Amino acid sequence: MSETDHQPNTAVVVHGAGDLRVEELPAPAPRPDEAVVSVAYGGVCGSDLHYWRHGAVGESILREPMVLGHEVVGTVTAAAADGSGPAVGTAVAVHPATTGTAAGRYPADRPNLAPGTTYLGSAAHLPHTQGGFARFTALPTRMLRPLPAGLSLREAALAEPAAVALHGVHRAGDVAGKRALVIGAGPIGALAVAALRRAGAAEVTAVDLQELPLRIASEVGADRTLQAGDTDAIDAVEADVVIESSGNHHGLASAVRGAARGRTVVMVGLLPTGPQPALVSLAITKELDLRGSFRFVDEITEVLDALADGSLAIAPVATHEFAVEDALAAFETAADSASSGKVLLRF
Missing domain, CATH: 3.40.50.720 (NAD(P)-binding Rossmann-like Domain)
Structure with missing residues (x-):
């Protein structure tokens, strides 16, 4: 029996403007190129706040319930069936983008500009791209970045921003x-x-x-x-x-x-x-x-190395930490820039 079979898959789901819920989801069913990750921390981003407060981020309008979150780190609990990606027990950060395809329409070295690119926890497309604010989530192995030796998941929680x-x-x-x-x-x-x-x-x-x-x-x-x-x-x-x-x-x-x-x-x-x-x-x-400047290419790898060697000192940016069950309080705190920096959800 795997870890996901006997633990509740608690998730943070937005249903509409002002409607944020903590729900239990079914255990993830990974595709062959996906690993199951037990999420440790998730950072609340401004886009998460916009979906909660307004039901939209710019032109990305919420049209169905969506798991929020794209700033996540965790541990692999089930490796991908096709043999790709990290082994069980590997601590990983997540690169939340899936690059679109449109040959010739963006510089080859800037895939973040590719039309059709999707991002975890985004309502830009329908069906929406479900996010990573869940205790267990299945993610393509190409998104996973193993943490350097000595770097903890808590320290890596700010890698994406x-x-x-x-x-x-x-x-x-x-x-x-x-x-x-x-x-x-x-x-x-x-x-x-x-x-x-x-x-x-x-x-x-x-x-x-x-x-x-x-x-x-x-x-x-x-x-x-x-x-x-x-x-x-x-x-x-x-x-x-x-x-x-x-x-x-x-x-x-x-x-x-x-x-x-x-x-x-x-x-x-x-x-x-x-x-x-x-x-x-x-x-x-x-x-x-x-x-x-829009999102990033693969700077997350450089960030992880810099966090591990101590050349990037960012710990003071994370000011609050809430259990996932207290997600609404976490979002309310994150929305008050006068009293909070980055707010983390602990899964």
């Missing part, structure tokens, strides 16, 4: 010796601060509205912090590289103002769908290089 932040830093190019500015010091912004510090940025300034995110940013490597309303101080930064991670047009305006002439702004924060006000005239006269 850290990969998003690292991808944004990679999009900025070589940041060594440069002055960096991070707009929005929530979990992704704080992780970007840590990634910039690891990449050799000479000075890192973090901006946010709230005191807690700014304190966390300092703990992971920011040299100084600024209040978002202090426009004069932001203007005076004159950064070589700006990481915009607030996900709103006010933050983008601060990024444009805080960038030095002829430098780069990387837009990591996902703004709402539709037209957005922006300081386009100033971006033009400064000749700024505005770059998008």
Whole structure:
């Protein structure tokens, strides 16, 4: 008898706006190329909060019940029948994307841009792509990344969002010796601060509205912090590289103002769908290089290695941990950026 046969498969399922439920699901039935993973931790992402509060993330509208979650780590409890992937007992992080196919429509080295790509816990397609917030889940072995020796599942719990932040830093190019500015010091912004510090940025300034995110940013490597309303101080930064991670047009305006002439702004924060006000005239006269950054390619492997060797210090970003049975309290806490950083569910 396997572990999944006698333990309840507790999961976090969203049924509609404001309707989050903790339910018992059937044991997973893996395909030949899938392993069963016993999930240890799952991080609550902004997209999870949007599905819970609004029933949608941008154009991805909830049309059927969906297991949430794409930031998960766990242990393999049943290896794939086809012999691929890690053995039973292997601790793994999860790369949540399944790359779409559209030859010639995206750069070969940037599969994150492939049309038709799916992501765990996403309502972009119908049927929805069920997520990983379940005690047991069947996942394709190509998604699984074994943890380096000595790295615990708890330490690896932030690997997926850290990969998003690292991808944004990679999009900025070589940041060594440069002055960096991070707009929005929530979990992704704080992780970007840590990634910039690891990449050799000479000075890192973090901006946010709230005191807690700014304190966390300092703990992971920011040299100084600024209040978002202090426009004069932001203007005076004159950064070589700006990481915009607030996900709103006010933050983008601060990024444009805080960038030095002829430098780069990387837009990591996902703004709402539709037209957005922006300081386009100033971006033009400064000749700024505005770059998008979407999810990540395979930076999760680099993140795991960096966590294992200690070169990426991100522990302060995770501020709360809840048992999966208390998922609603976890989501309510995660929705309050003034009192929480990254919130983890413990399975």
